[in-house]
Amino acid sequence: MIVDDLSRRELAERLSDGGLRLRTGPVVNRIQSRLPSVLDGIALHYADHVVEDRGAFADFHVRIAPPTNARRWIAPQVRFLFDGASPFLPLPANQAFAMLEWGLNWCVSSHCHQFLIVHSASVAKAGQALLLPGHPGSGKSTLCAGLVSRGWRLLSDELTLLELATGRVVPLPRPISLKNASIDAVRRFAPEARLSAVVHDTAKGSVAHMKPPTESVHQAADTAQARWIVFPQYQSAAPARLHPLSRARTFIHLADHAFNYDVHGRKGFELLAQVVSDADCFAFEYGVLREATALFDHLASRA
Amino acid sequence: MSLLPALCWRSVPIEALVWREWDGEIVVRNERSGSTHLLGPLASQVLKVLAAADRPLSGPEVEDRLAATGSSPGTAVEVAAVLSEFGRLGLAEPAAAA
Secondary structure: OEEEHOOOHHHHHHHHOOOEEEEOOOOOEEEEEEOOHHHHHHHHHHOEEEOOOOOOOOEEEEEOOOOOOHHHHHOOOEEEEOOOOOOEEEEEEHHHHHHHHHHHHHHHHHHHOOOEEEEEEEEEEEEEEEEEEOOOOOOOOHHHHHHHOOOOOOEEEEEEEEEEOOEEEEEEOOOOEEEEEEHHHHHHHOOOOOOOOOEEEEEEEEEEEEEHHHHHHHHHOOOOOEEEEEEEOOOOOOOOEEEEEEEEHHHHHHHHHOOOOOHHHHHHHHHHHHHHOOOEEEEEEOHHHHHHHHHHHHHHHHH | OOOOOOOOOEEEOHHHHEEEEEOOOOEEEEEEOOOOEOOOOOHHHHHHHHOOOOOOHHHHHEEEEEEEEHHOOOHHHHHHHHHHHHHHOOOEEEEEOO
């Protein structure tokens, strides 16, 4: 069963009673919330995702709920609860779905040490993955959204999971988080993309989410080989240009972008070395999304 | 001419180092500290010389061994700077001459 198979009433019941057991890639999230905005966000962005049975094992038990104090009525807020505890400060209620997304990211990056986790978008074509590690503002999510709008498979927008035994990329296809000017850039580039309403004045500025492509969700069990590692940097009006990056420098940058490189010790070192050895590595500047996606289409066509 | 004996250096035990080399650059993990470092071409060669040595080496001895391997030796100042940096990073430590 997928989320789209549930009526709005059924989805609301699951979310408010025992929890919606939502599979996202290798993990199952038990999500509870009575907030309409959370329901709307899940109905839109996770329409194609598998819903596990009510009693199924869940990796993460999360809830989005209002605080139980007076703020419930004045300038309402919401909390993200993980196993009943609240690891973050509350946020304004209109950021409820964004908070769920950020919380689910935190669940994975803080707990899924069966993977080496890199702060990176990743997409694939013909089973070959393009990793786009980058700091906030580098343009990785914009580029990721542009590429999936041009037929690349979404592996992940934010957290690239590397399988410890093989170094292959394990898909975690979830909504793509777009911020500020990138929201309109993606709207112009891919008018058919399904975006949520924009939420303003978050800690990250204005935020909207883009629904992951249905095919990417259907292929969430198919791992991909890391073929290209590209560190993007958006610069207004800059021509799209790849600069070869040495493997040693790529290694260090990837380790810097990994959430749990140190957790894995020598195994993490050897895994990153293997991934870097098997990939072509570049720094990348771009200022026009159309040029950038065309360049990567060309790169993939030569592989 | 200094009357002081030349400072000698030894690398951490080779079994405590894991490295990969690509195009003359090395990424090395020090198992003792858990730290990972990027070494440029000269530092990579110096680390190999120190790790292969059976005794602590002075700067001039490192230069001689670099020259003997046919790799491009650095100047005395450059090699001294690399050894000092290795000391700071925990990849090598000063030691009495054998």
